[in-house]
Amino acid sequence: MDTKHRPVEALSTEARLQAILRATKAGTWEWNPDSGEVLVNDQWWHMLGYYGRSGGAISFHEWERLCHPDDLKLAHHELAEHLARRSPDYNVTLRMEHAQGHWCWIHSRGMRIPESELLSKDIWVMGTHQDISHQMGLKHKLEKLADSVPGVVYTFTSSPEKPCRFTYISPTSEQFLGVAPADAIENPENVVKVVHPGDQDRVRRAVVDGVQALKSWQCDYRICLRGQSRWMRAMACPEVENSEAVAWHGMVVDIDDQKQLERELEHLSVTDELTGLYNRRYFMQRLDEALAESTRYQTPYALLSLDVDRFKVINDTLGHLAGDAALRLLAQVLGRRARRTDLVARVGGEEFVLLMPQTGLQDAEALAEQVRQLVEQTPFELQDGQRIRLTLSGGVVSWQGAVADTSKILGLCDRLLYRAKSQGRNQVLVARI
Numbered sequence: 184m185d186t187k188h189r190p191v192e193a194l195s196t197e198a199r200l201q202a203i204l205r206a207t208k209a210g211t212w213e214w215n216p217d218s219g220e221v222l223v224n225d226q227w228w229h230m231l232g233y234y235g236r237s238g239g240a241i242s243f244h245e246w247e248r249l250c251h252p253d254d255l256k257l258a259h260h261e262l263a264e265h266l267a268r269r270s271p272d273y274n275v276t277l278r279m280e281h282a283q284g285h286w287c288w289i290h291s292r293g294m295r296i297p298e299s300e301l302l303s304k305d306i307w308v309m310g311t312h313q314d315i316s317h318q319m320g321l322k323h324k325l326e327k328l329a330d331s332v333p334g335v336v337y338t339f340t341s342s343p344e345k346p347c348r349f350t351y352i353s354p355t356s357e358q359f360l361g362v363a364p365a366d367a368i369e370n371p372e373n374v375v376k377v378v379h380p381g382d383q384d385r386v387r388r389a390v391v392d393g394v395q396a397l398k399s400w401q402c403d404y405r406i407c408l409r410g411q412s413r414w415m416r417a418m419a420c421p422e423v424e425n426s427e428a429v430a431w432h433g434m435v436v437d438i439d440d441q442k443q444l445e446r447e448l449e450h451l452s453v454t455d456e457l458t459g460l461y462n463r464r465y466f467m468q469r470l471d472e473a474l475a476e477s478t479r480y481q482t483p484y485a486l487l488s489l490d491v492d493r494f495k496v497i498n499d500t501l502g503h504l505a506g507d508a509a510l511r512l513l514a515q516v517l518g519r520r521a522r523r524t525d526l527v528a529r530v531g532g533e534e535f536v537l538l539m540p541q542t543g544l545q546d547a548e549a550l551a552e553q554v555r556q557l558v559e560q561t562p563f564e565l566q567d568g569q570r571i572r573l574t575l576s577g578g579v580v581s582w583q584g585a586v587a588d589t590s591k592i593l594g595l596c597d598r599l600l601y602r603a604k605s606q607g608r609n610q611v612l613v614a615r616i
């Protein structure tokens with residue numbers, strides 16, 4: 184065999200081991216549980232800042248004294264488990280006191296030497312110490328950062344073979360989702376469980392679609408938390424770890440205030456400020472939808488358009504504020520007369536409409552007449568005690584099935600209204616398309 188390329192063989196096993204230990208800066212320990220004797224190397228001491236001390240024997244109690252009392256219990260437990268052969272090795276992360284007084288994070292690993300390899304009947308457990316203070320410091324900073332974010336930070340792993348699972352979820356999941364991090368890590372369904380039942384399928388689909396497309400995804404959904412429903416936004420972006428697994432790094436943030444604002448804006452954008460009824464914009468939108476519905480399903484529809492007669496006189500004699508109050512009272516009358524499925528809107532200064540699904544011409548005319556008579560017979564009492572009388576002119580159009588476009592309906596309604604005005608007002612005229 185060509186030994187030219189294998190100079191390492193020129194070294195003894197001992198020298199090679201020492202070289203590896205020097206390079207990895209690993210401290211070593213050997214422990215005899217019966218005698219309590221512990222042997223450590225130089226690096227074991229140097230790691231803790233004791234540069235003057237060299238390797239040799241120490242007592243088990245000396246090791247215990249250097250360990251953080253809060254971590255000692257776990258270390259004892261893990262050692263006992265390994266000695267009782269309930270765990271294949273000893274593996275703990277614990278804090279040990281540095282010569283300068285601060286705590287170092289030490290990753291301690293070891294294993295019992297098989298009896299077959301020992302000359303005596305003694306038990307020996309041997310292992311290494313690695314200083315992982317730097318990594319633990321970074322982890323601590325990351326956790327602090329995750330804590331300060333107004334939401335939940337997480338990483339979950341997807342793989343074709345195994346189900347998705349959280350590998351990290353910030354402690355804030357308790358506050359924002361009502362789920363303890365340990366429960367989320369144990370089973371991701373615990374996080375899905377708090378999603379509003381009406382949104383669960385959508386959230387699951389968003390995750391599955393994102394995983395399949397391997398693209399960043401985002402999903403807004405409600406959660407049920409402490410008896411209340413709140414809007415959240417989850418987002419994640421993928422990082423391919425290897426051919427087997429993808430890590431998804433993401434956040435869940437509370438967007439309930441934003442959604443509330445959106446709802447208010449949405450409401451404002453469809454509402455008539457003076458009367459609180461729907462406005463013209465919303466009415467036109469719904470009329471479009473009504474046309475599509477009647478075309479597709481042959482739904483009978485009727486539209487009633489009402490205009491206050493000689494309203495200018497009310498404004499001119501009683502003032503604009505009184506006119507406003509009259510319009511508000513009229514809106515209340517219309518709102519009360521309409522069915523829940525009807526749409527009532529103020530579409531112009533003193534012009535109102537009622538869009539009625541599942542309504543034929545006769546029924547619509549009867550309702551229009553009722554409203555006209557009610558308004559004619561009931562004086563409106565304004566806040567200052569003044570009473571005013573109004574009359575209405577109206578046009579009713581009904582249709583069933585396909586209609587070319589909304590202008591056909593609106594145009595006919597306008598013509599009926601105009602005729603009602605010109606024929607003396609205080610009347611309703613009807614037509615079928």
Ligand SMILES: Nc1nc2c(ncn2[C@@H]2O[C@H](COP(=O)(O)OP(=O)(O)OP(=O)(O)O)[C@@H](O)[C@H]2O)c(=O)[nH]1
Pocket residue numbers: 457490491492493494495496498502503504505506507510531532533604608
């Ligand atoms: N108070 C008040 N008046 C309004 C509002 N919008 C429109 N008007 C008034 O409504 C009146 C409408 O007058 P016209 O279109 O001449 O109609 P009219 O006086 O009702 O007469 P006819 O419709 O022909 O019976 C005008 O005086 C407008 O200023 C409003 O929001 N508040």
